[in-house]
Amino acid sequence: MAGSTFKDKVVVITGASSGIGRELACQLAGQGAWLSLAARDVERLAKVRAESQTRGGRAIPVQTDVSQQSQCESLIQETVKKYERIDVLVNNAGITMWAKFEDLQDLGLVEQIMRINFFGSVYCTHYALPYLKQTKGQIVAVSSLTGKTGIPTRSAYAASKHAMAGFFDSLRIEIAEYGVDVTTIYPDFVSSEVRERALGPDGLPLGTSPVREKEVMSTETCAEMIIQAMEQRKRELIMSFRGRIGQWLKLIAPRVVDRIALRAINQGR
Numbered sequence: 001m002a003g004s005t006f007k008d009k010v011v012v013i014t015g016a017s018s019g020i021g022r023e024l025a026c027q028l029a030g031q032g033a034w035l036s037l038a039a040r041d042v043e044r045l046a047k048v049r050a051e052s053q054t055r056g057g058r059a060i061p062v063q064t065d066v067s068q069q070s071q072c073e074s075l076i077q078e079t080v081k082k083y084e085r086i087d088v089l090v091n092n093a094g095i096t097m098w099a100k101f102e103d104l105q106d107l108g109l110v111e112q113i114m115r116i117n118f119f120g121s122v123y124c125t126h127y128a129l130p131y132l133k134q135t136k137g138q139i140v141a142v143s144s145l146t147g148k149t150g151i152p153t154r155s156a157y158a159a160s161k162h163a164m165a166g167f168f169d170s171l172r173i174e175i176a177e178y179g180v181d182v183t184t185i186y187p188d189f190v191s192s193e194v195r196e197r198a199l200g201p202d203g204l205p206l207g208t209s210p211v212r213e214k215e216v217m218s219t220e221t222c223a224e225m226i227i228q229a230m231e232q233r234k235r236e237l238i239m240s241f242r243g244r245i246g247q248w249l250k251l252i253a254p255r256v257v258d259r260i261a262l263r264a265i266n267q268g269r
């Protein structure tokens with residue numbers, strides 16, 4: 001049964017049109033949350049809005065490209081105009097890659113990933129922070145296990161997620177005095193469109209997923225775990241056993257962690 005921690009709470013979710021963000025929106029709506037749904041695809045956002053309303057939440061779609069600072073500012077302004085406050089910001093929008101660094105044809109790919117995954121989170125956080133201070137609210141940063149350790153074919157993605165970890169770990173300490181918590185999420189593989197959309201060596205989406213999507217965590221389970229961590233205002237959540245054990249292994253046998261990472265990519269799970 002859905003809890004009620006987020007009933008009437010104003011939650012901004014970036015990347016709400018698909019995958020983990022979409023499912024988070026639907027489950028939070030089931031608790032009666034008031035959602036601000038951000039992504040570029042307005043048709044998909046409209047569907048998530050309708051689903052959120054059916055489940056008992058309120059929702060507005062705000063077309064946003066998080067790589068554009070001014071659009072992140074508008075997202076926060078539109079949210080406050082509608083709901084008059086913000087309780088939670090979920091920085092979830094992201095894209096990935098599937099290519100060796102040496103094979104990249106254009107370094108624009110690296111910039112694009114950094115702009116969306118890292119700068120998008122920084123921009124949204126900057127504009128939301130004054131409102132989060134007023135509500136003693138919460139920031140959620142959806143990173144990745146790739147934000148904890150390097151993964152082959154993911155160099156720029158790993159850089160963006162490590163950058164998020166450094167940024168949000170620092171911010172957590174700075175804003176603790178205001179009662180604003182930072183919860184960083186480190187998912188393992190989750191079944192979504194992220195790998196179909198992953199940028200290949202030519203900078204274009206792969207179109208098909210190299211991962212065995214049916215064998216990895218569902219977005220439903222992922223969203224349930226994230227919401228539980230949000231309810232507990234946890235510092236961080238590492239979502240898989242291999243991810244948690246990898247933290248310890250990395251201290252004593254980092255090459256073993258490298259081998260696990262290589263095998264995960266080769267086996268697609």
Ligand SMILES: NC(=O)c1ccc[n+]([C@@H]2O[C@H](COP(=O)([O-])OP(=O)(O)OC[C@H]3O[C@@H](n4cnc5c(N)ncnc54)[C@H](OP(=O)(O)O)[C@@H]3O)[C@@H](O)[C@H]2O)c1
Nearest residue numbers: 015017018019020039040041065066093094144190192194
């Ligand atoms: N799935 C996994 O295995 C996995 C593992 C670890 C971490 N993660 C992280 O989880 C987050 C969500 O990924 P997902 O798996 O749910 O992927 P997804 O299904 O591809 O969803 C990605 C979302 O990000 C949005 N987005 C992409 N570029 C954007 C931009 N420039 N501005 C605004 N929104 C943008 C997309 O919406 P539009 O295209 O409509 O803009 C979409 O709603 C990402 O940060 C990803 O790195 C995923």
